[in-house]
Amino acid sequence: MNRLLYMLGETFSSLRRNVAMVASVILVTFISLTFVGSAALMQTQVNQMTGDFYDRLELSVFLCTENSPQSACPTGAVSSDQRDSLEHTLTDGAASQYVASYRHETQQEALDDFLETRGESSRTASLTASDMPESYRVLLHEPEEFPVVTELFGSAPGVESVADQQEVLDQIFSILNGLTMVALIIAGVMIVCALLLVATTIRLSAFSRRRETGIMRLVGASKSMIRMPFVFEGVIAALIGGLLACAATWVVAEFVLGQWMSQQVPSIHFIDSAQAWIIMPGLLAIAVVLAVIASWVTVRRYLRV
CATH class of the missing domain: 3.30.70.3040 (Alpha-Beta Plaits)
Structure with missing residues (x-):
């Protein structure tokens, strides 16, 4: 318990020292995962429209x-x-x-x-x-x-x-699927940026605390105990960005698709926030996995103890 409290204390201390970089990680993670969530919503809508239209074709x-x-x-x-x-x-x-x-x-x-x-x-x-x-x-x-x-x-x-009408509908759905792919490509680029930012943040944090971590290693601290605060730092920043992306995905599903688009095109059954709740755990999982990978690899490469 004491070790966990110590690691959390080190994590929040590092977050306070690197506010600008942490804010950048949060922002880029938020934008990239919002694209992922939007692409998932778009593909869900396309799948639903495909079933609805083909049933009435x-x-x-x-x-x-x-x-x-x-x-x-x-x-x-x-x-x-x-x-x-x-x-x-x-x-x-x-x-x-x-x-x-x-x-x-x-x-x-x-x-x-x-x-x-x-x-x-x-x-x-x-x-x-x-x-x-x-x-x-x-x-x-x-x-x-x-x-x-x-x-x-x-x-x-x-x-x-x-x-x-199948040929016409296939062309329309091909365009919509193409837009989904574009959103995923943009999301992929932004996720790479988020990975690089997390790695840079952790590297700077490790460099600023190199003397402290060296002393910890000399007194017998394990490598995992030294590394975990850096991993927690990346995970917390990415999770905040992921939560913001979840909120944005919910807003798009509930208000843009579920309400505004439903009023504009009443003949089409649009998805709503229920589908957003299904997508949200995936967004958070992506945020955590990316942060853990970036943090662990960066610490392993640059942290010399």
């Missing part, structure tokens, strides 16, 4: 109309028999095992949806129902089954084309 089977190109629709507009055949394929045919639900969208409904999405303008004023495609909107059990269903309907009579 529809396959669009566009039917031939009078305005369809001859190459895609050689028999002209879809006939009643062709439409019945397509519905049979969806309900009882080859595609039924993959289909969770489907709905038929007429040309007028397609026009109404388009105008509701784009709004009335000079470009849309001249549009009529005949300009819009008739389609079946199909929701599948599993998004991975899109290629199979696309192949079933792609060459069916009365079908002009088959499209899904």
